[in-house]
Amino acid sequence: AQSVTQLDSQVPVFEEAPVELRCNYSSSVSVYLFWYVQYPNQGLQLLLKYLSGSTLVKGINGFEAEFNKSQTSFHLRKPSVHISDTAEYFCACLIQGAQKLVFGQGTRLTINP
């Protein structure tokens, strides 16, 4: 079975500081990887995805993530955060050809002025 672990439940950072949200996955087969953002009382918005090819993936709002197969990780980074980045972030994996996304527990990113 596949699983996704987000190593930090909460990450507080100061505005304009860099941030990394950590994600590890477990799967015996190839997967696609995603990061979603959820603002309060909203659904999920796709930030970026890794399907194949370059291991460094750039997404919306200045976020990027790096796929590391040997470490089974897909960490999300942003060099300088803004107050508006305050939200819940979810890492997810999808088995190639399968139906369901498997989500991590989420990381709450709080930006302090």
Next chain:
Amino acid sequence: ETGVTQSPTHLIKTRGQQVTLRCSSQSGHNTVSWYQQALGQGPQFIFQYYREEENGRGNFPPRFSGLQFPNYSSELNVNALELDDSALYLCASSLRNVLNTEAFFGQGTRLTVV
């Protein structure tokens, strides 16, 4: 704005009642998936519908059922509601194509069971 709309946005039901949640998929999308997101948790896959048939199911009891209509919209039905069914229910639409694995989510329906 993803084009996936869910109704209602909020709902309060009593334990033992039945509820129907609705989802209109994004134009051109033929697959709808439903997820349950309990407070403080990540979304959990309930099931997926493709061409009006269930096409994969998560670890949810049979009292969770669904439908997909010819226009690809979908309903999630939950019978005999329990307090633990209180959650945000998310619908996601996608195009069943091996090259396109992106799912677009609606804003969710927040169900409270009292």
